[in-house]
Amino acid sequence: MLGLDRKDFRLMMFVVVLTLLAPFILNPFPEGSGLAQFNAGYPDLMQRFVIFGIFAIGFNILFGLTGYLSFGHAAFLGVGSYGAIWMMKLVTLNVIPAIIAGIIVAGIFAIAVGYISLRRSGIYFSILTLAFAQMSYALAYSVLTPLTGGETGLQIKPTDRPILSNLQDGEIGRANLFGMDMRQSFELNMGDWLFTFNAGYYIAAVVMLISFYVSIRIFRSPFGVMLRAVKSNQTRMYYTGLNARPYTLAAFVISGMYAGLAGGLLVAMDTQVGPERMFWTASGEVVLMTILGGAGTRIGPVLGAGAIKYMENILSKINKDILYEWFAFLPDGMTDFLVAIVYPFVGKGWHLTLGIIFMAVVIFLPGGLVEGGQRLARIFGRGKTKEADATQSTPAE
Amino acid sequence: MEAIILQILNGLDKGSAYALIALGLTLIFGTLGVVNFAHGALFMIGAFCAVTLSRILTLSREVIDESKTDFLGNPLKVDVPLVYDYFGEATGAAIINWSVPLAILFAIPIMMLIGVVMERGLIKHFYKRPHADQILVTFGLAIVLQEIIKYFYGANPIPTPAPDAFQGSFDFGAMLGFDPNLIIYPYWRIIYFTFAMFLVGAVFAFLQFTTFGMVVRAGMADRETVGLLGINIDKRFTIMFGLAAAVAGLAGVMYTPINSPNYHMGMDFLVISFVVVVVGGMGSLPGAVLAGFVLGILESFASMREVLEILPGLNQIIIYLVAIIILLTLPRGLMGKKGVMED
Numbered sequence: 259m260l261g262l263d264r265k266d267f268r269l270m271m272f273v274v275v276l277t278l279l280a281p282f283i284l285n286p287f288p289e290g291s292g293l294a295q296f297n298a299g300y301p302d303l304m305q306r307f308v309i310f311g312i313f314a315i316g317f318n319i320l321f322g323l324t325g326y327l328s329f330g331h332a333a334f335l336g337v338g339s340y341g342a343i344w345m346m347k348l349v350t351l352n353v354i355p356a357i358i359a360g361i362i363v364a365g366i367f368a369i370a371v372g373y374i375s376l377r378r379s380g381i382y383f384s385i386l387t388l389a390f391a392q393m394s395y396a397l398a399y400s401v402l403t404p405l406t407g408g409e410t411g412l413q414i415k416p417t418d419r420p421i422l423s424n425l426q427d428g429e430i431g432r433a434n435l436f437g438m439d440m441r442q443s444f445e446l447n448m449g450d451w452l453f454t455f456n457a458g459y460y461i462a463a464v465v466m467l468i469s470f471y472v473s474i475r476i477f478r479s480p481f482g483v484m485l486r487a488v489k490s491n492q493t494r495m496y497y498t499g500l501n502a503r504p505y506t507l508a509a510f511v512i513s514g515m516y517a518g519l520a521g522g523l524l525v526a527m528d529t530q531v532g533p534e535r536m537f538w539t540a541s542g543e544v545v546l547m548t549i550l551g552g553a554g555t556r557i558g559p560v561l562g563a564g565a566i567k568y569m570e571n572i573l574s575k576i577n578k579d580i581l582y583e584w585f586a587f588l589p590d591g592m593t594d595f596l597v598a599i600v601y602p603f604v605g606k607g608w609h610l611t612l613g614i615i616f617m618a619v620v621i622f623l624p625g626g627l628v629e630g631g632q633r634l635a636r637i638f639g640r641g642k643t644k645e646a647d648a649t650q651s652t653p654a655e
Numbered sequence: 656m657e658a659i660i661l662q663i664l665n666g667l668d669k670g671s672a673y674a675l676i677a678l679g680l681t682l683i684f685g686t687l688g689v690v691n692f693a694h695g696a697l698f699m700i701g702a703f704c705a706v707t708l709s710r711i712l713t714l715s716r717e718v719i720d721e722s723k724t725d726f727l728g729n730p731l732k733v734d735v736p737l738v739y740d741y742f743g744e745a746t747g748a749a750i751i752n753w754s755v756p757l758a759i760l761f762a763i764p765i766m767m768l769i770g771v772v773m774e775r776g777l778i779k780h781f782y783k784r785p786h787a788d789q790i791l792v793t794f795g796l797a798i799v800l801q802e803i804i805k806y807f808y809g810a811n812p813i814p815t816p817a818p819d820a821f822q823g824s825f826d827f828g829a830m831l832g833f834d835p836n837l838i839i840y841p842y843w844r845i846i847y848f849t850f851a852m853f854l855v856g857a858v859f860a861f862l863q864f865t866t867f868g869m870v871v872r873a874g875m876a877d878r879e880t881v882g883l884l885g886i887n888i889d890k891r892f893t894i895m896f897g898l899a900a901a902v903a904g905l906a907g908v909m910y911t912p913i914n915s916p917n918y919h920m921g922m923d924f925l926v927i928s929f930v931v932v933v934v935g936g937m938g939s940l941p942g943a944v945l946a947g948f949v950l951g952i953l954e955s956f957a958s959m960r961e962v963l964e965i966l967p968g969l970n971q972i973i974i975y976l977v978a979i980i981i982l983l984t985l986p987r988g989l990m991g992k993k994g995v996m997e998d
Binding site (some may be wrong): 325327380386549602611636 | 685686690777780784786787790791792793794797798799801802803805806821921926929930933937940968971972976978979982983986
């Protein structure tokens with residue numbers, strides 16, 4: 259169906275259900291209970307899940323299929339964001355043109371960067387992309403201030419008068435989709451539970467589902483097979499009379515456009531952008547997401563993006579008081595001891611947990627969470643589960 | 656003319672740090688074939704060795720000084736560092752004052768140990784894995800090390816001054832016949848540069864003139880054959896990893912008076928150091944040192960006011976720009992060898 263075989267279609271449906279019901283699934287604990295802080299079903303975070311999911315899906319098309327490890331992918335996200343916000347500031351507050359502008363600007367930038375960087379492979383390629391990203395960051399921070407707003411970045415201001423949006427005098431423009439405000443939410447109270455359905459989230463989710471569908475089609479297409487050939491043996495490809503570079507460049511540009519799409523969506527949600535979005539740690543983050551979930555698998559990057567964003571937002575909120583509350587039932591000495599042990603790993607130290615999990619994944623599970631799911635499925639002998647057929651595991655290279 | 660000399664001098668100390676880190680990276684890459692993204696973290700740990708030593712030296716006990724009183728009339732409590740008890744007041748004060756140079760002795764065994772543990776415990780299992788995996792696992796390790804340091808020492812930079820004897824600046828201009836006060840250069844930076852040159856020289860001499868170094872060089876050229884000759888090359892390479900860690904650590908120790916150490920200094924240097932290694936040519940030791948100094952000096956030239964007036968922002972991007980140009984024109988970097996990381 260939809261040009262997918264049965265396995266892919268099942269996976270696709272699984273993701274569709276997961277994203278559409280996310281406000282329920284991510285809010286399993288009742289309001290006001292001790293576990294409520296583990297709820298991730300609020301609009302801001304859910305938007306981030308899907309947007310960074312898109313970013314990671316795009317990165318996976320490059321890294322998972324061709325094996326080219328780009329360490330500067332955040333540059334495309336940032337450039338796309340700048341393109342989108344200018345569209346909003348000047349032309350219209352409707353998000354669709356803004357997102358399209360983000361994709362196009364990032365795509366053009368990716369053609370330029372890819373054309374140069376793809377002349378080299380391996381670590382040289384990583385360093386070249388890193389160099390381009392750091393250059394964009396430094397320029398956005400300093401010289402290009404008239405275009406990028408420098409350190410403060412760009413926001414939509416009361417003085418902005420987009421041509422196509424009829425704004426009253428002094429009215430601050432807000433991002434909308436044909437009049438529907440991105441921040442509009444519908445709240446549903448069910449007993450102790452509160453579920454929020456946010457317009458922005460659902461728009462982002464639909465875009466994510468479309469990009470996920472496109473990425474599956476790319477994985478299954480002859481073009482996708484060609485990219486895998488680049489990864490497994492480029493020399494042999496040359497000897498059979500094929501030039502790998504157009505294929506890798508196409509993959510690079512597609513993946514850059516995905517990043518631009520994610521950047522455009524970020525702007526559509528919070529209508530602001532700053533240069534730190536292009537810093538190399540942001541590029542490192544998308545690498546972490548993809549590896550954590552499982553590079554080269556279809557659903558892995560989305561899982562990885564969700565896991566990291568969840569940790570960033572939820573784990574980092576746990577402080578000492580909350581820990582004391584949790585362990586209060588233990589004898590005093592034990593409580594202090596446990597809090598002292600756990601505290602470095604949560605709150606401000608959540609990066610430590612991230613680093614340890616990441617190392618463990620690279621060492622023991624080169625296929626990421628997806629491979630972990632597969633192994634569990636095999637151990638429990640339930641044959642094929644959803645996660646198990648999510649991949650014909652091709653670990654990162 | 657004065658401005659040019661001044662910029663060259665300014666570039667030397669940053670270049671020294673780049674060169675030392677890049678040298679260590681290349682040592683590891685050349686011997687073990689591993690791309691070590693945690694090398695910046697080793698530099699950072701070295702810097703924190705200096706911080707730790709100065710904290711150990713200033714460990715104090717509280718003494719009640721009867722001769723002075725605080726504003727309430729109670730006897731004043733004074734902290735007396737424990738070293739005063741062992742060495743007497745004058746020597747003790749001098750030892751505390753010289754904590755950064757002393758940290759060199761303190762850091763060498765620690766860094767060697769960290770390096771060896773890291774190689775035996777983690778890197779060893781990654782020889783057969785693809786380079787991307789090595790990059791990723793060491794990247795994860797770098798995050799972990801950095802967060803551990805952040806937990807124990809906090810997120811703020813910790814000022815660690817140089818000994819009083821090296822405070823102040825040296826008037827180069829007067830020596831070379833220019834007007835005084837035109838070219839002044841802090842003493843500590845001269846020390847840093849000299850120290851870096853000494854360290855680079857020592858590493859090269861060690862590889863060139865000792866039997867151990869000869870075996871290591873042979874192993875770099877053809878590991879398998881050396882192994883077949885009955886030499887335990889793995890053990891020697893492990894020691895080289897420790898040595899590379901020590902070089903990075905010492906670069907960090909001596910850098911503390913120039914820039915107060917903070918937990919993310921390693922990552923800041925790492926990104927540039929990788930660019931340096933690649934510009935110098937993967938696997939080439941002289942290339943790494945040369946590229947380190949060249950890029951350091953270019954960076955400081957690009958931050959001259961005259962240059963910035965013509966090309967604003969150049970100081971921010973010069974290193975990356977040079978890297979892109981060099982990689983596209985000289986595919987193997989300045990002094991890279993054939994057949995290294997070519998696939």
